[in-house]
Amino acid sequence: MNSAPTPIAQEIQSIFNRIAPEYDRLNDQLSLGLHRVWKQMAVNWSNPTPGSVCLDVCCGSGDLTQMLARRVGSGQVYGLDFSAALLAMAQQRAERSLPLPITWIEGDALQLPFEPNFFDAATMGYGLRNVTDISQSLQELLRVLKPGAKVAILDFHRPPNPYLRAVQQWYLDTLVVPMAEGMGLKEEYAYISPSLDRFPIGSEQVALAYQAGFSSAVHYPIAADMMGILVATK
């Protein structure tokens, strides 16, 4: 990484390093496997083409990165994350699959280690809510994308409808945190609720994308507006 992360970023980094061993299992159990469908939607909306060079930022254990790599075929995909433990899992997962054109990079989403105008497409799955500076992260994505290229950013947000907000909170309090507690990770998953309180809803994400300099931005709500995919074009 170029420079040391801030203390808050270090805390986030250490949370994800601690979560790493159980991360995939919890994702599957808590979403009933649906996170794969939502990640595939993000890949589709980023519009990767065979032979292209693509980036998956905040790649974690790398399942979305692999989906992207299957789409580019003979191209190249970079999976970047600042959690060494999750990146190690991503590498192990990739070694178990058929060979894919993926380069894993330990790096910071706020200081992407790439030249401007380098990528044909980019994705980010459940990462934007976790970075310490959303605007800087969007500006970095804009910088490294080629003109006309798209980034698709998948994440949870608080649903505007109060009943759906209550359902989401019930899901977090009754299913997510107790299940994580059973794996010794209560504190690590309790951070999700405050992170959602801070995170912009879809229309605000669109406004932030325009402020960062993207030429167009659309937010597609999914899963009863409890999450969505921001698609921004350079």
Ligand SMILES: C[S@@+](CC[C@H](N)C(=O)[O-])C[C@H]1O[C@@H](n2cnc3c(N)ncnc32)[C@H](O)[C@@H]1O
């Ligand atoms: C909820 S996980 C998502 C992982 C994966 N994309 C997925 O969808 O399963 C969020 C990821 O963001 C990473 N992350 C958070 N802030 C980051 C930053 N500033 N730079 C790089 N990675 C970061 C964490 O290490 C973690 O792997």
